[in-house]
Amino acid sequence: MMEALTQSIYFGIALSLLCFQLALWIKSKVKSAIANPLLVSVIIIIAILLAFGIDYDTYYNGAKYISFFLTPATVSLAIPLYRQLTLLKKYPKAIFGGITAGVLTTMVSIFLLSLAFGLNHEQYVTLLPKSITTAIGMGVSEKMGGIATITVVSIAVTGILGNMIAEFICKVCKIEEPIARGLAIGTASHAMGTTKAIEMGEIEGAMSSLSIVVAGVMTVIAVSVFANFI
Amino acid sequence: MKFIKQLAIILTISFIAEMMEHLIPLPIAASMYGLVLMVICLVTHIIPLEKVEGAADFLVEIMPMLFIPSTVGIMTSVDALKQMLVPLVVICVSTTFLIMIVTGRTAQFILRKEGSGKKEASDGEKKDTEVQKS
Structure with a gap:
């Protein structure tokens, strides 16, 4: 019975979709960044797989058909970026200046901390793309020889934290300009932070979603240099 | 269709x-x-x-x-995660604060500088956009 159940490719697909729906429902009840739907559904799926003694390959045999859409979805990020291109033309200096400063800070601080912790190359490049959107970050990690699944975890931790601290940081550090706030949130904590930026205001939200892609592309370039340092 | x-x-x-x-x-x-x-x-x-x-x-x-299918793959790299759990948490937390502050303050500094010296800025702006294009 168990074998018939898990041999079907629909097992992995159905399990993923159902658990995601469940996670969305939990999110609507809890209303906190910690109830991140991706993280919650992954925890539920792992718990189910472990409870029934089903290994990852059996699950992935079907679930891989969901991953198939990742590249087209990342390509589709071009559409929200294109819609915000007028903003980019309006404030090019603040946008490129702010995001460049942010991306360089990411690279240098992760490099120094990795040295301090004595991380090896694999662990170092796993963490380098931790501030950018999963779609771009996972690819960067894979390409550079990192552990993509751990990169996804670090991206989720960063995003959830960014979402929670955004308002506090803007207040304490006197980041008052809506444009600067949006750039800060999007560059530091990608899409998960952007949901908070959207709550803060229209300009904050637009700037934050613009930063997701701009910071993502800049990070790809920066990582190809910084990855060689450890 | x-x-x-x-x-x-x-x-x-x-x-x-x-x-x-x-x-x-x-x-x-x-x-x-x-x-x-x-x-x-x-x-x-x-x-x-x-x-x-x-x-x-x-x-x-x-x-x-x-991202669900590939993230569930974490169950196959639990050991690798355990090995770097402390650095991962420390790095994720500290750099997120840092990046947010640096990006926000830099962008705000540029915006306010542009706002205060509009006339000079409009001269400089052309040069800057040219530099960015190249």
Whole structure:
């Protein structure tokens, strides 16, 4: 019975979709960044797989058909970026200046901390793309020889934290300009932070979603240099 | 049918992007080539926005769900995660604070500098945008 159940490719697909729906429902009840739907559904799926003694390959045999859409979805990020291109033309200096400063800070601080912790190359490049959107970050990690699944975890931790601290940081550090706030949130904590930026205001939200892609592309370039340092 | 046509365009770009990944010897993932290619096609109006936006918005909306299968893969790298758990948490937490502050303060500094010296800024702005283009 168990074998018939898990041999079907629909097992992995159905399990993923159902658990995601469940996670969305939990999110609507809890209303906190910690109830991140991706993280919650992954925890539920792992718990189910472990409870029934089903290994990852059996699950992935079907679930891989969901991953198939990742590249087209990342390509589709071009559409929200294109819609915000007028903003980019309006404030090019603040946008490129702010995001460049942010991306360089990411690279240098992760490099120094990795040295301090004595991380090896694999662990170092796993963490380098931790501030950018999963779609771009996972690819960067894979390409550079990192552990993509751990990169996804670090991206989720960063995003959830960014979402929670955004308002506090803007207040304490006197980041008052809506444009600067949006750039800060999007560059530091990608899409998960952007949901908070959207709550803060229209300009904050637009700037934050613009930063997701701009910071993502800049990070790809920066990582190809910084990855060689450890 | 309209949706299928839109999906066909996006998948074709994805296919070209994967070919580029094989042909160009740079450590860049296919999806990045595809993203840049799509932006170029939209800006040059080779692909009008309305020919792709329905399917694209749908894919972007469901994106978090698409990461589930590979993230569940963490159950196969529990040992690797355990080994770097402390550095991971310390690095993620400390750098997120730092990046947010640096990005925000830098952007605000530039915005306010531009605002206070409008006349000088408009001169300097042309030069700066030229520098960025090159």
